[in-house]
Amino acid sequence: MPIQLCGTEKSKPKFAQSSSGKRISEVKRNSRILELAKTSRSQTREEEEESRAVAEELKKERSRGTEVDWTVNVASSVPPVMAVLHYRRRETPAASPKVETVSFLIGFLTIVVAWIYSEYLAFKKKSIASKVRQSDVGFAEVESDAGKEDDKAVLLEGGAIKSIPSGARIPPTFSTVIRFITLEESFLIENRMLLRAASELGLLLAYFYICDRTDTFGSATKSYNRDLFAFLLILLILVAAITSFKIHLDKSPFSVKPILFLNRHQTEEWKGWMQVIFLMYHYFAAREIYNVGRVCVAAYVWMTGFGNFSYYYARKDFSLPRFAQACSSIDPSISCSYMLYYICPLHTFFSLVVYGIVGVLHKYNEIRAVIIVKFFVCFLVVIIVWEIPGVFEVLWEPFTFILGYKDPNRLKEQLPPMYEWHFRTGLDRYIWILGMLYAYYYSTIEKWIEKLDEAKLKRRILIKTTIVVTSATAAYLWFEYIFKLDSLTYNQYHPYTSWIPITAYICIRNVSQSTRSYTLTIFGWIGKISLDTYISQFHIWLRSNAPDAQPKLLLIIIPDYPLLNFMLTTIILLTTSYRLSELTNTFKTAFVPSKDNKRIMYNMIAAAAIMAILYALSFVFLKVPPMMV
Template sequence: MEIWGPITQGQVAFCLGFIPIIAAWVYSELSECCRKHYSFSSRLNSADGLDDFGLRRNGSDSKALLLESGNLRSSSTSVRFFLFDKTFYSDNRLTLRAMSEIGVILVYFFICDRTNLLGESTRQYSRDIFFFLYFLLVIVAAMTSFTIHHDKSPFSGKSVLYLNRHQTEEWKGWMQVLFVMYHYFAAKEIYNAIRIFIASYVWMTGFGNFSYYYIRKDFSLARFCQMMWRLNFFVALCCVVLDNHYMLYYICPMHTFFTLMVYTVLRIFNRYNERGSVIAIKIGLCFLIIIVIWEIPGVYDVVWSPFAFLLGYNDPSARTKYSPMHEWQFRAGLDRYIWIIGMIYAYYHPTVERWLEKLEEAEAKLRISIKAFVVLICFVMGYAWYEYIYKLEKYTYNKYHPYTSWIPISIYICLRNITQSFRSYSLTLFAWLGKITLETYISQFHIWLRTGGPDEQPRKLLSLIPNYPMLNYLLTTAIYIAVTHRIFQLTNILKSVFLPSRDDKRLVYNIVITTIIVMILYTLSWACLNVPKMMG
């Protein structure tokens, strides 16, 4: 087996951590099997049999479920791990299983993308096949997962909520399918549409985070850490195991940055957030900060150069070389304003909801006239945007995108919510896919496509069935979706374990212990790589 690229310190550290974890999990599973076998034998041999066994089992299982559900409660957790405490391994079996699964998945990523064990093929674009596959999925989704939701607005309880969760998840889902298919088939002709889809995701970052913090007012350490975990846990592991820079997965730093901006803006003087004038000032400051950084020459370099170690990136296989910070300037710059537009939409969300309720209660003639007028305005604006902006060559289009991406997004929102019926319908297959967009984005690079080396963009396809492109597409896609869904589940399982919601003391302890363990692993990996060289 040939490995593309040198073995790195991070990869050795991962192995040093992964091998004990998987060994501990195997040990915990064997211990559990032995425990069940012993309990079963005791049951058969017990004089009071079923009743006594039932009582003992209920008590022990309740305790085990509490421990396995997430919290490593004892302050001597790490000590018990290294002392091979049998009870500890048994109690935390599910946690060890989840950690082992993540490790196995990362090994699979490495085999697919960094070795020659599996084949590769060239991307080929056929407009006919591309849209046939996509609309086939739409038809299947419509026939099998068309759902009518009856969730009422929390503001009045009268109508289906405008921009409800089912709708936004579905929105993310159908966009994500086109996004990853664009990469798989190299469908360059829809480049401008992909830019709109990414802007929509960033819009939802502003909209969703503003709505949460404005309504819930939860600025706790636990909530902040859980938010960062969701965005960066798996991508950080991919960077370590596959020796990639963070910016290869540019969606992750983009969403992290814009999420931090929303959090910071609402966190400062949050007790005054109920005042409209304060929100207006905060939103104005967001615009001002972005304008100063991205629009005034020279400011960008001053602000972002200290973060070059994290955000710097160059594709080794690219013909044209830019400065390491060009990628971040370009990617984040394309959608630098749309997250603020999302915040504005979130702030006025209750107001729009009340307008829609009044509209639904109006007489039929007036209601139909207003809705027809809104639809007409949307089509006129959409046509003008399509003719004069969207059809531009991509480099020219990119210059206008930061200032115009709100137009198609607003048109879609208006048309998608124009009637009660439209608001209540969704295709749950796309909504399901919309929940795993982060995982599908990261995983596509390594188990659906192939990069072929550290920091390289994916330009090849993973080939499990050579010379049968459609069968290969079917098989790799099935594996890809199954794996990404499992990553989503494991990320949430481990989040509940290591980042408890209501125990800040435990949270800080876990962060400190994890940091110490990571430092020890990297120190040992450095020794493994360098001591033999020095002795030689």
């Protein structure tokens, strides 16, 4: 079956064409083929590596006795470059509106109408108050109310909502829904800023849909240039160092001295620069730093274990609101599988596991033997589930409906649905436990650092030099003998060695008071919105050639200007991610209140009821008219 490079039919030869014209045409055609082959070379290598990985996995499946239906694709008989080009330009037929889309539109339009009406009511109320103020009637009372309203607006627009005073009466959730449906004026004015936030979220999701599910914007294949990649990365570091270098003077939570070991500013900066590398790796298809991406994901999982254990162990707060707030985030997926954003289920799963480990028998957590037994049980369970063949499949099979993923890529479509979850969790199956272990000994390390800083100069220099040299040597040996391996071989060693670069970085980064207190706040800001940028990149920065597929293409807003397009789409990505982060905090405070389990349950039931109503209306709009024809 012939493969058409650009989706066009071959033109018939013109016999009247001169020999020189034929030669020029032949040169142009050959140049075009070479250009296409050059731009897709990195993608071809990626497909070849994926093909090798799939072949290995299929071999394992056959050894386990699993039936694998390997159907030969028509394009498999053509040369690799041609097959990749053909696959890149495959078009999917236009799909009819889905129930999810229609239900979103109904809910979004309802909220927008309510928000516009609330703005009108607020304007009307303000006009009346202004007239009353001019007549000097009740001036003090009106100004007080206006000030409260302004304060509330500022807090809401800043991503926070005033906490409800203790003892205050909270209206039932269903009565709140009824007040909203009936457009009660006092209710709409009171929740005007929340309606504004919901409308903004709807507009952002609409933009996600336009970029991801329509042909409004174009797409292009990814291309990697090491020189450009390094230039952009170094330029960003220099700009960050010049414009956002800051010294933090925060005090240690365990003493009044500024120890700052693994402080909040430092971990946010850590997440930020890792996120930059991760995003650029995706955008430029920088396959040569694949192993760096794996270490970054391992560091994220390490922070999940470290951060959650630190909070639960120190605060002893195992309430439902706290856990719901920790795991809540806006997931603007558009009929996509949950595993497409694999970092999100990884974070949620390991957060849940840490919550359970620290929460079970938490009254005895102060006993060292109990904690040691818990750590031992963690390692034992991981060994049984991930190291013994067949146990993982049996244990996780019931969760296929949420964690299963079938990649539309023809090279991976034969893999089992739980392959992706097995692969992702297997890579970082131990590092979260080490995160908890480091958190458990956090106070001990801080006390040791405090004594070290008070020691004599020669002894202090000797110990710190030893720490730096030992850490650097371990990192170098890991880099030389593990990191340089090809991606498939490296993945086999990663679960057992990812702790080496992470520990070396922590030791060198915190070796002195100065290195602990200095941060680049630009990376800290990116670190605060790292989850939002990770999710958003799939829809408004990158593109896929099929629904629910991995983003192998770039979103193009400015054709023929790749660097200008990169700048514009990156600005949109960061701005949108920041707003999503702010909106997440707003809704989290409004709908997941602290220390109020009853209110959370009411909100969950009300949300389920509203979704059911919207889905029912959407089904009626989509199914009933065709049935009547």
